[in-house]
Amino acid sequence: MQTVLTAKLKLNTTPEQFKALRTTQLAYRDSLNYVSQYAFAHGKMSNAVRLQDATYEEIRLRFHLPSQMACSVPRQVGASYKTLWTKVKNNAVHRKEGKTKKRYKGLDKAPKFISPTLTYQYKKDYTFKKEQQVSILTLEGRVIVPYTGYNKHVALIQRGAEIGASKLWYDKPKKQFYLLVSLAIETADPTPETHKQVAGVDVGMRYLAVTATMQGDCTFHSGKQIVPKANHYARLRKRLQKKGTRSATRRLVAISGRERRLKQNTNHVVSKRIVLQHPQSLIGLEHLTDIRERTKRRKGKNAKQRKANRTFSKWSFAELHSMIAYKALLHRSMAIKVDANYTSQACPKCGHTCKENRPHKGLLFVCQNCQYTLHADLVGARNIAMRTLLIRQDWRGTGLLSVRAFCVGR
Template sequence: MHTRKALTRIGEHGTFVLTEQVITAKLKLHATPEQFAALRATQLAYRDALNFVSRYAFEHGKMSNQRRLQDGTYDDLRARYGLPAQMACNVARQVGATYKGLWTKVRTNAELRRAGMTRKRYKGLDQAPKHLSPTLTYNHQRDYGFKHEQQVSILTLSGRMIVPYSGYGKHVALIKQGARIAAAKLWYDQSRKCFYLLVSLQIELPEPTFEQYNQLVGVDVGIRYLAVTSTATGDPCFFSGKQAKQRANHYARLRKRLQRKGTRGSKRTIRRIEQRERRLKRQANHHIAKQIVTTHQEALIGLEDLTGIRERTKVRKRKRKKGSKGTEPATPKMRRANRVCSQWSFAELHALIAYKAVLGGSLAIKVEAQYTSQACPKCGYTHKDNRPNKGLVFHCGSCHYELHADLVGARNLVMRTLFLRQDWGKTGQLSVAPDTSDREAKAERLRRYSELRWS
């Protein structure tokens, strides 16, 4: 089962509520040899069209405006690649979104360079982005549609064809029961030599109420421990990341040896290794998220808002001594720490917890993560020295309270979640994510958090 999360945010007095859940149904297509050839030809033509529009956008000032891209390339896409009208529009839309994301990274990098947080220049727009994946997008009721007896009508370069499909029973049932169906992607599994249709299903959710969630859970994520949870009664649960970290280090060493070779065979091996590592990490995150959600039913789950955490935790190069130029070269330990931090998949784990929680009758919200591992839950004393050498032991410098550092973070998240739940009961409004744009409001929330005590 392949699923993902989506939030519909409704702005009422700055409040955001979850009103729908989007899951992706993975449907296997049982195509005949003729249908298989037609689907594959459509995929490859779509990929070639993406690269053609990408080059056009690069040659015309690295354009990201989708309307202008469509006006300038639509006729060529129809004549040269034989794409249907809707597919030609999807190509321009996809390339425009790609360039828009790259321009955002360029601006972010420029701000970081001005602030002195990095010296590297982002090179994503030095050449036209090349699309390698042949995955294409279909629009419901235009490019594809469902028929009776588990069949789907799909548009190809040679016309429409009806293909039988199979999939996860609950997803197939949702399609038959009339769930809201959105766009889909046609994906080709090279190892199994078969096609899958990844269909987005939108599930309407009732508006959450204050009385639904009686249990509170805080989830502290990290690298040494992928997740540590705590309830309002103090029940802890630890999910170690030792095995995942060892596997990641093993794959990093293996990639390093293969990259030195530089042969075509070594590059294919590197690609297989990256895919294997990605699957292992996703499986670990799925297991953790499922265990958290099934253990805590009808709970309000507090997750850390870790926006910008990678830049804050990156190990910087030390400046040279007075009289010398530049900075000292990065040590192997510094490079290893930065690599482990960059491969930290906390956002994926948060997303999995959020969508599994909604489907299981719970609700996940984001709270401020500042000082959760430095603040004493007993007396409120906050200082970085409460974690000597950034270790796993928390020792309060005021009341000498000692506990596992990640469990302290989870308990602080529980108290902050309780604080938001109480405000929800008083005002009738709930925010699933903190507003980070207003600095004064954020400072006021942190001040109120500092008054919380664990009893």
């Protein structure tokens, strides 16, 4: 099976190459906004083929994009509109079911593309050369630029990894171009025999992740140092938004980047520790789809409830799960999603399930049936591990992964 990685390559450009790449980026962004306006004016169209037939010649004539880029623009716009249509339909379902009263407004006006990031197709818009050089297409023709990057990623590029599309990203504060290249590498197909161990991972705010195995081993990955920093950024962002000046807006942009990098780095560190602690294991993760809607407090609009909703939606658990998934495949493990219902309320000893098992929704779990007492997050991790073990047993007996789970890395 294949695992997809993203290699971040730093482009060492000359002033002339820098200008050519920047001009190409801005022309690509302008063409995206032109096609977006056209799609909105013609019934919020999401069909990429129809968009390309209607706008291709105008893109070539007005923005002078090369042919392959002129084909990529309608596809990207069409994909964006499809995503928005999906959100509109999901919102309609949630409003009908009473889960929310807000109407999704993403298609009330044409989406505007702000980021100048553009997409390159391998062997059409860019190719790799010898001596760590890459040939990139611009409005003025191809430029050959030397690059540097993470040694393992550079080695994969030079030694036969399957290379896909890439994105030309511009770091505005540093005035530096990066090429983000997707790499597909082959990993061994998973079997029940190669995944001899089972681990469960419970995520949360007090502890970013708690792991447990069927042998009784457990690990707590605390967010004690990270969460206060995230809270600080939230308070600072609130003050700057209230101020509303141009300088406050510039600070908001800088702060958002810092907060994003803080969370991303923390998720990288935690996911790497989890995967290295459980080699050749089947790692169970909670299926947290729509968790924000399911845990949202809707009664009243006071400050305490708004703070609670903000706290529950603060950390990017989906990103943590995805990092665990792809790193597990690189270390001969595999991550699967399991049912997350009642993992923190069910007793792992006798199976009794009720809300009263967690007094005041605190960190202490006390079973009302057998008086089994344990840390609540560890109880959740052990329940996830047991559900993962059941899936592994079904897999071993039938030769197929259970319908109750799916491989995150596929």
